[in-house]
Amino acid sequence: MNSLSTDNNKEKILFVSHKNKQCGVYQYGINIIKTIQKSNKYSFIYKECSNREELLETINQLQPNSIIYNHHPQTLPWFNQDLKEKISIPQIGIIHEVTQELVNGLKQDLFDYYIAPDPTLFPNNPIVFKTGRLVPEYVNTYPVPPVITIGSFGFATAGKGFEKLIIAVQDEFDEAIIKLHIPVGEFASLDSQEIISKCKQLVVKPKIKLLISHDFLDDSQLLSFLAQNTINVFLYEEHRNRGISSVIDYALAVNRPIGVTDSNMFRHITSDKSFLENNITIFITNRSADDYGNLGKLKRIIVKIYIILKRMIYSRNFKGKIPGEWLWTKKKVKLKEIINQGTQHLQRFVSEWSPENLIMDYERILDRVLHKLSSNIPIFCSFDKLQLTSVGIPSIILFNRILDNSARDQYKEVINKLRELAPEVIERKIHEANIQQAFVLDTVEKFASQIDKPQMLCIGSFEDTAAISLKKLNYKIEEVDPVINYDLSTFFHNHSTLKGIYNIIFSTSVLEHIRNDELFVTQIVELLDVGGIAILTFDYDDRYHFGDQIPLEDYRLYTQKDLKERILPLLVGCSLVDEPNWDCPNPDFTYVGKYNYTFATLVFQKNNL
Structure with a gap:
């Protein structure tokens, strides 16, 4: 699929991959390039290279502004530091086997920058950019099969858990169809025929039908395979030092229930904050030898007895060797429960990891790499500041600030106003946290006073007392919230x-509750009219470091460094409405008696400066 055509009006980005098509890394690269080539900002050119000579020839021919490598040591073994140093333009490597520890230690030796397709990463290395996943666009028109059909797929590599799935299905169903797709991969480490043979030996119930295919499927064929199942299940082992598996990207696309283990390769869905209370997607919990070793003496004896009894039962019911890891696992829920739950809880992933959002991720990364973004955001406000202070609390002259006890004193009247306008909702709120809604209410009214019929958007409006109060004050507000609409x-x-x-x-x-906060801020900027104002509040602690304990609902606490180095550069064509003062060495808010932090604000204007 080499494509060397270019749009002369856009900066050229060369996307380099290898030529072995039956490979997960290759397929990932193909899906990425097909998506980002729809960018209106950059011209992405795709080239498959087998050696350094092909790469250098392509660079000489195209003269790109930057290069992105779909890199894995096995697929591009010829690319090394010596070759990198011969190329003078910025070079970015996609890393597939990515972990937080790896990201923390990456340096500009093999590449100048890195792209990590892992939404769970904490961005604390300035040369590493994380992106969301990519869920292919697909409309499932297949009916739900009349007989329970459980599907799974993957190359023949270690720890995929196909045998485990055969046993799990027969544990729960007397009649079902199990469909496995196990193609031969260019870099697969195991013999697929050996896995297939083991799976066939484990089928003992007469009405359990096992269908196994191994021909390589393109994306449309693979999606069709998944779409025709009742549920798609992936029972990977732990894999603690591995990257994220792409199987979930495909499974999400077909709008069928998904069952997984708690494998680290599925952390992008199993660790999602919004899923912690309601998610039953995790079907089986993996346990390791380390877990066993950490048990007390009595518990180890109990586990040994449990495993012996389980092995006796399975040896009687199933043919062949029982996978040892299955005997040391815990079934969290039944497959029937996951099927009955449906797919509504999965839709937010489909939305977050859409092709359009991935394009925005890559455009934002290239803007940074090519030095189009700057943390030196201008201070400018086109509004009459004297008139701003004449509305609401007259003494308020600072908008980018800390919301602490002194702010609570300043906004006391507005907090009382919230109590009058939204009495029932505010009773359910934490008293000290109401300063955020008070700040928003007062600030919105200040800026709205200088706009004729302002068009307003509230993001996260469900039970937001500021939004409720503004509506009662006859402001027209468009609302966005997953609880209400989307x-x-x-x-x-x-x-x-x-x-x-x-x-x-x-x-x-x-x-602080948004995993991809950079995308969130970028979308706000694009939604604003020229001259428009954005008003945000968030959890803040300038002492925070990755790994510190934070509220379960939060992905992070913000710091001055994070705001200035990561968030402010996203405000393209915008200015802060005043000089920020985010100093707060001693936060005075405590949540659930455990977490000590404060609140901060970000107020900016879009003006195309």
Whole structure:
């Protein structure tokens, strides 16, 4: 699929991959390039190279502005530091086997920058950029099969758990169809025929039908395979030092229930904050030898007895050797429960990891790499500041600030106003946290006073007392919230959503709960009209470091460094409305008696400076 055509009006980005098609890394690269080639900002050119000579010839021919390598040591073994240093333009490597520890230690030896397709990473290395996943666009028109059909697929590599699935299905069903697709991969480490033989030996129930295919499927064929199943299940082993598996990307696309283990390769869905209370997607919990070793003496004896009894039962019921790891696992829920739960809880992933969002991720990364983004955001506000202070609390002259006890004193009247306008909802709120809604209410009214019929958007409006109060004050507000309608990303890409039309966008205590906060901020910027104001509040602690304990609902606490180095550069064409003061050495808010932090604000104006 080499494509060397270019758009002369766009900066050229060369995307390099290898030529072995029956490989997960190759397929990932193909899906990425097909998506990002739809960018309106950059011209992405795809080239498959087998050696350094091919690469250098392509660079000489195209003269690209930057290069992205779909890199894995096994697929591009010829690319090394010596070759990298012969190329003078910025070079970016996609890393597939990515972990937080690896990201923390990466240096500019093999590449100048790195792309890590892992939404769970904490961005604390300035040369590493994380992206979301990519869920292919697909409309499932197949009916749900009349007989329970459980599907799974993957190359013949260690720890995929196909044998485990055969046993699990027969544990629960007397009649079912198990469909496995195990193609031969260029870099697969195991013999697929050996796995297939083991799986066949484990089928003992007469109405359990096992169908196994091994021919390589292209994306449309693979999606069709998954779409025709009742549920798709992936029972990987732990794999603690591995990257994220792409099987979930495909499974999400077909809108069928998904069952997984708690394998680290599925951390992007199993560790999602919004899933912690309601998610039953995890079917089996893996246990390791380390877990066994950490048990007390009595518990180890009990486990040994349990395993012996389980082995006796399975030896009687199943033919062949029982996978040892299956005997030391815990079934968390039944497959029937996952099927009955449906797919509604999976839709936010489909929205977040859409092709459109991936394009925005790559454009944002290249903007940074090619030095189009700067943390030196100008301070400018086109509004009459004297008039701003004449509305609401007159003494307020600082908008980018800390919301601490001194702010609570300043906004006491506004907090009382919230109690009058939204009495029932505010009773369910934490008293000290109401300062955020008070700040938002007062700030929105200040800026709205200078706009004729302001068009407003509230992101995260469900039970937001600021939004409730503004509506009672007769402001017209468009609302976005997953509880009410949809998340920001879904709203942003809705065909009916107009970009660049909102005079005021506000979001109270949402940012820290958003996994891809950079995408969130970028979308707000695009939704703002020229001259429009964005008002955000968020959890903040300038002492915070990755790994510190934080509220379960939060992905992070913000710091000055994080705001200045990561968030402010995203405000392209915008200015802060005033000089920020985010100093707070001694936070005075305590959540659930355990977490000590404070709140901060970000208020900026879009003005195309």
